[in-house]
Amino acid sequence: MYRAAGRLKILQQHLDRPPAAITASCTSAQSVTPCFTVPLRYTLDNDLLLPEQRHFYEENGFLLIRDLVSAEDIDRFRAEFERICRREVQVPGLVVMRDVAIAKSEFVPDQKAITKVQDFQEDPELFHYCQLPQILKYVECFTGPNIMAMHTMLINKPPDAGKKTSRHPMHQDLHYFPFRPADRIVCAWTALERVDRSNGCLVILPGSHKGTLQEHDYPNWEGGVNKMYHGIRNYHTDHPRVHVVMEKGDTVFFHPLLIHGSGMNQTEGFRKAISCHYASADCYYIDVKGTTQENIEKEVQEIAARKYALDTSIKFQDTWAMRGRLVQGERTSL
Template sequence: MTSTTPLWLYSGDRVAPLTETVAAIGPAEFAAYQSLGFLAVRSLLTHEEAEEAIDGLATVARPQSPALVEFEAWAQPDELDGDDLLDGVRKLMWFSQHEPRLTALARHPGIISTVARLLDAEPALAQDMALLKPPGGGREKPWHQDKAFFDIPLGTPVVGVWIALDEATLDNGCMHVLPGTHTEGPVVHFQRRDFQICDTEVQVHRDTAVPLPPGGVLFFDGLLHHGTPPNLTTTRRRAVQLHYVPAETPQTPEQERLGVFGADGKDATC
């Protein structure tokens, strides 16, 4: 498959350092999170836990699923199962309440304890999602800010938790971030390849890639600019992303969010 993504958007010239485990996160690591907007950890899930999460996704990734499942146009979900079924899925959402292994993942003690410290509050799960990149055609998720998708008060802190279930590499679509952009406020988004920051506004010179082994995790601020390039390799790149906010965070009207981030650029151009 030929990618339509401008690959110059993802240089990968810099690679983020990894903290070994969540138990090794100390004051220096939390200070770095506040400054950079992200914290990458090499080992969170065991091999068995990562495999259980994949099996859990395959269980809910089916027609008539209680979760939200978006299949690629070419997929034949009634004829597939396991890894082959997941290869046909573009996006899964709202699955943790329907599958015990995914419920356990969203409640993982290492995640909850770390997010509570980053939020300085009791965390509540605001969203669960899996964006899957099959071999030879997993699509890009363009540069964006996650808070552009949440109808919550603008000042509410959001912590994203991106968990690699397969090895996430520079070639198969690992996460890329722009360190420090979480301190620069909301950016107008446009509906182009997705709801995204305009390509010409991406500060590519700040690009930092975050390759992770299976079971590795990236914690990041909801205003951090981030994206993932396409997977044009022969390997799978599957990941789960969870978002947490302080407990009892209220919902706000969609118009308030779009008034800040833009329904399609507001009064800006792209």
């Protein structure tokens, strides 16, 4: 855990490095052969990451890569999202979500009505993001060569309606996943426009990935909470936070135990980002009975039963196996 203000300042300076500096260091990494005196747990040996990048991820649980996704691809994703909002395309299995504040008001079928689409693995335009070579080469540094795309989202954080419902509570993504090991899972999260504190950028607790999975539930917020937006139960900490300011095309990779969330969108625009959770195809499913994940298992089973007209005996792991898609290598387990 980071406690020293000086160390937190160094972290923020790393995030504030200009895109050119980050890009240059990444491209020059091909000639680097890392040499470490201690084994590294969270990253695998590779010819891409600089030693300082590996150590940064090992210590902090995230790594920001500037200007990784092209403007052309971002325009492609935004255009497809708008087509989905206008109901011009129908995507099997796609989950369309609205903010709890919007859900209680009148709306028209456009992008102002939808705050998130997830499980877009059957949409070729959006799933193109999960298959981008420049994304996968970084993902492989954390998962190994056999890579599954397990969970997909395009987030359209709305302007806050005055109820603070556009916030996302502090949470750990592993809470939602019935597969392990956690260290072979990573999220890629790409800004589709500038993301900063005014429109609700990611807020992270550096180093929190070294902890354990905590209990999650819906927070008791006056304005209500969006569906599936679980947060850490009785969350309180003096752990310093870092706000991850990103430009269009920047991508952050982070560990599933990293505690993170996002603040309100206090602008008039919709803050957009696209993400995919990847896992090694060598990962395996676990039974979450008797663990802190029982509540999310029950909720997912109930949603799946309604969506697919099944009984609630559907297994939690089956809901994930249906969504997972191989994007590189062989499907060995998941």
